[in-house]
Amino acid sequence: MKSAVETLGPTRAKLTVEVPFEELKPSLDKAYKSIAQQINVPGFRRGKVPPMVIDRQVGRGTVLQEAINEVVPQKYVEALQTHDLQPLAQPEVEVTRIDDNEAIEFTAEVDVRPEITVPDWHGLSAEVDDVAVTDDDVDEQVEALRERFGTLNDVDRPAAEGDFVTIDLVATRDGEPVEGAEVTGMSYRVGRGGMLDGLDEALAGLSAGDDATFSSQLVGGDLVGQDVDVQVKVSQVQEQELPAYDDEFAQLASEFDTAEELTEDVRTRLGNGKRLEQAAAARDAVLERLLDQVEVPLPESIVDDELTERRRSIEQQLAFAGLTFDKYLEDEGQTQEEFEADLERRVRDAVAAQFVLDKVANDLEVGVDQTELTEHMVRRAQQSGQDPQEFANHMLEHNHIPELVAEIRRGKALAQIVESATVTDTSGNVVDLKNLRPDGTLGDPAEAEADPTADTAETAEEPAEA
Structure with a gap:
């Protein structure tokens, strides 16, 4: 076999x-x-028909085509290996010459991984926000904990913000009920929002037995986004009574004996969470610094495919949340053009990050063992709300294991890049990332030296979108 490669562009061969x-x-x-x-050929048993008879019966060209269909994929792979090309998509193959009994020739155009040069990434610097837990943060968490143990009491007065009401809803259009737009006996907290525009305003001042009609737009169904009339009727108004925040409550709601101990634990947990957020921001900032120093040609077909997938995912999430795309843009304060530009920027940064981290992982000869793969699949399953075994079976059945291995290698490469960087907060303090545990606490430096990948690899497993 003879093969030659022609470079059509930085990412096309x-x-x-x-x-x-x-x-x-x-x-x-x-x-x-x-x-x-x-x-079936008279005079010959099935399977024993000579080639010359087959040529007469079905044609030599048909036989050649079947042989070519089998051999081309094999020779294509051999040619890729010969020229050390790494394809990113399926090739566009064309058989350009068939000389019977002599040779065949075909061409294959394909997007390939770009050749990139990653500069020395040791000692990158980045800045992140301080870890700050305010009294308001603690009060908000304590209030949420008290609400979990609150009781609802009927009140004989108009509903006010924060009250729980039991309501019936009926939507009509031109005086006719809208199919599927009727709810009975629903519990709703006044002022919560996120349901129908105008509902909170209509409920304010209504007592049990009262009703009101307001105009709104449906967030689902055939009339999504269209104006309808909505009648809301209140059948019950309840006020939430919260327990006193004292030592007795602390013993009821936690393992602590005093409210002071519970408050301190809340503050500590908030600090751990914010420290993890800071670590994620540090990872993103360091990666962004590295990407700023690398020229990464991007295959447009890969970018287009990823854009399509991102749009589809966003549409599914909006539909699940009962939101229209126009409503989403309104809430985000974006125009269609701004949304598309922002999405494309994030996709291009994400694809570039994958190429760069793959190169670093190759340079470092990063490997992945079975334990790491299993743990990664369990985490991915938990994130998507799936059973770990079902998730693993799906990944195996659809040959997605190489993708998972690539994700782990990128995460481990990014972890090493981040650990070698100098990250400071806005106050000028060096952020300790090497000793950060998965729960947000800081471990003993001796532990990190004993197992340098134990902690930070967890927090840096998925390259963020820069």
Whole structure:
């Protein structure tokens, strides 16, 4: 086999492959045997029809085509290996020459991984926000904890913000009820929002037995986004009574004996969470610094495919949340053009980050063992709300394991880049990332030296979108 490669661009290559007939012959013999099993020819048993008879019955061209269909993928892979090309998508293959009993020739155009040079990434610097837990943060968490143990009491007064009401809703359009737009006996907290525009305003001042009608737009169904009239009727108004925040409550709601101990634990947990957020911001900032120093050509087909997938995912999430795309843009304060530009920027940064981290992982000869793969699949399953075994079976069945391995390698490469960086907060303090545990606490430096990948690899497993 002879092959040559032509560079069509930084991420596009064209292979020209010539296969001599002797290398095609095993596939040709196989094609004859296969066709012999499929045809009936008087005087010959099935499977015993000679090649010359098959040529007369079905045509030599048909046999050649079947042989070519088998041999081209094999020779394409061999040519990729010969020229050390890493394809990113399926190739566009064209058979350009068939010389019977001599040779065949085909071309294959394909997007390939770009050649990039990653500069020395040791000692990158980045800045992140301080870790700050305010009294308001603690009060908000304490209030949420008290609400979990609150009781609801009926009140004989108009509903006010914060009250819980039991309501019936009926939507009509031009005086006719809208199919599927009726709710009975629903519990709703006044002022919570996120349901129908105008509902909170209509409920304010209504007592049990009162009703009101307001105009709104449906967030789901055939009339999504269209104006309708909504009648809301209140059947019950309840006020939430919160327990006193004292030592007795602390013993009821936690393992602590005093409210002071519970408050301190809340503050500590908030600090751990904010420290993890700071670590994620540090990871993103360091990666962004590295990407700023690297020129990464991007295959447009890969970018387009990723854009399509991102749009589809966003549409699904909006539909699940009962939101229209226009409503989403309104809430985000974006125009359609701004949304598309921001999405494309994030996709391009994410694809570039993958290429850069793959290069770093290769340079470091990063490996992945079975334990790491299993743990990664368990985490991915938990994130998507799936059963870990079902998730693993799906990944195996659809050959997604190489993608998971690539994710782990990128995460480990990014972890090393981040650990070598100098990250400071806005106050000028060095942020300790090397000793950060997965729960947000800081471990003993001796632990990190004993197992340098134990902690930070967890927090840096998925490259963020810069």
